[in-house]
Amino acid sequence: xxxxxxxxxxxxxxxxxxxxxxxxxxxxxxxxxxxxxxxxxxxxxxxxxxxxxxxxxxxxxxxxxxxxxxxxxxxxxxxxxxxxxxxxxxxxxxxxxxxxxxxxxxxxxxxxxxxxxxxxxxxxxxxxx
Amino acid sequence: xxxxxxxxxxxxxxxxxxxxxxxxxxxxxxxxxxxxxxxxxxxxxxxxxxxxxxxxxxxxxxxxxxxxxxxxxxxxxxxxxxxxxxxxxxxxxxxxxxxxxxxxxxxxxxxxxxxxxxxxxxxxxxxxx
DNA sequence: TTTAAAATCAGTAACGATTACTATTTTATT
DNA sequence: AATAAAATAGTAATCGTTACTGATTTTAAA
Numbered sequence: 001x002x003x004x005x006x007x008x009x010x011x012x013x014x015x016x017x018x019x020x021x022x023x024x025x026x027x028x029x030x031x032x033x034x035x036x037x038x039x040x041x042x043x044x045x046x047x048x049x050x051x052x053x054x055x056x057x058x059x060x061x062x063x064x065x066x067x068x069x070x071x072x073x074x075x076x077x078x079x080x081x082x083x084x085x086x087x088x089x090x091x092x093x094x095x096x097x098x099x100x101x102x103x104x105x106x107x108x109x110x111x112x113x114x115x116x117x118x119x120x121x122x123x124x125x126x127x128x129x
Numbered sequence: 130x131x132x133x134x135x136x137x138x139x140x141x142x143x144x145x146x147x148x149x150x151x152x153x154x155x156x157x158x159x160x161x162x163x164x165x166x167x168x169x170x171x172x173x174x175x176x177x178x179x180x181x182x183x184x185x186x187x188x189x190x191x192x193x194x195x196x197x198x199x200x201x202x203x204x205x206x207x208x209x210x211x212x213x214x215x216x217x218x219x220x221x222x223x224x225x226x227x228x229x230x231x232x233x234x235x236x237x238x239x240x241x242x243x244x245x246x247x248x249x250x251x252x253x254x255x256x257x258x
Numbered sequence: 259t260t261t262a263a264a265a266t267c268a269g270t271a272a273c274g275a276t277t278a279c280t281a282t283t284t285t286a287t288t
Numbered sequence: 289a290a291t292a293a294a295a296t297a298g299t300a301a302t303c304g305t306t307a308c309t310g311a312t313t314t315t316a317a318a
Contacts, residue, residue, distance in 0.1 A: 002264080002315090003264075003265050003266070003313085003314050003315065005265085005267080005313080005314080007266080008266090024304080024305080025304080037268070037269095038267090039267070039268040039269060040268095041268075041270085041306080041307085042267060042268070044304090044305065045267090045306090046266095060189055060190075060191035061189075062187070064275090064276080064303080064304070065303095065304065066304085066305085131285095131286090131293080131294065131295095132285050132286070132293080132294050133284095133295095134295060135284090136296075137295090152275090153276080154274095166297070166298095167296090168296070168297045168298060168299090169276095169297095170276090170278085170297075170298080170299085171295080171296060171297070173275090173276065173277075174277090174295085174296090177277095193275070193304090194275065
């Protein structure tokens with residue numbers, strides 16, 4: 001991602017224009033309204049670049065598709081298994097306990113995923129992304 | 130999942146025999162040591178059944194594959210982006226803050242996913258899985 | 259400006275995890 | 289045992305994503 005490209009700018013503008021958590025395919029159809037002949041591969045490649053550079057966030061809610069988020073500030077995603085909606089939530093004291101009170105959201109199974117680097121790997125400075 | 134099947138029993142025994150978080154493919158190769166001509170489709174179908182019935186847990190760490198967990202008790206999964214290892218962790222007071230202290234684990238981006246049912250859908254009793 | 263190297267592109271083929279399909283076998287019930 | 293429902297093996301298809309290739313665009317320097 002060394003050079004400017006009109007395509008990447010359009011992709012970023014599409015992501016920043018929504019407060020949903022769009023998939024690559026949705027972004028593709030939207031960005032084609034700006035650049036009709038843009039390639040799906042281009043969308044995927046630029047999304048990977050934007051994610052790697054930290055400009056957008058990758059959200060995995062377990063529906064088999066990668067979702068993207070323009071908001072990179074610390075927050076939780078409440079993903080509803082019924083309607084698929086992804087709700088942005090902010091941390092307070094105990095994030096788990098306050099979910100029902102604050103959002104009326106019932107966590108299905110109290111198992112959560114935290115991604116990062118384990119003790120063995122965090123000192124290993126050759127970790128990409 | 131109304132009738133007994135030797136295949137499902139073998140699949141469950143394979144999952145229960147490890148404390149890793151195996152994928153369908155790993156389970157397939159392992160269970161073939163017990164039932165050499167078992168079909169990959171059978172593995173997938175039974176895993177879906179076991180997950181639906183709550184006997185195993187589905188873990189999505191964002192590597193494009195579904196992982197399974199025999200331990201259905203409340204815990205977090207710390208997935209290392211470098212080595213792919215999935216570490217089981219237990220909640221204390223503030224799950225986020227204590228991660229570095231307790232496990233030496235550095236969360237990459239403080240955004241977490243919680244799956245469940247939103248306020249609109251939780252009263253809707255026709256929600257599968 | 260012209261130019262050349264590097265980066266990016268469009269288009270398409272390939273990939274891998276998962277799901278769907280079908281004819282056959284197994285299970286539970288009579 | 290006879291029957292119907294459920295589960296199977298094997299294979300084909302699906303779908304999100306990645307890889308490839310030759311053409312185009314961008315950058316930086318002459």
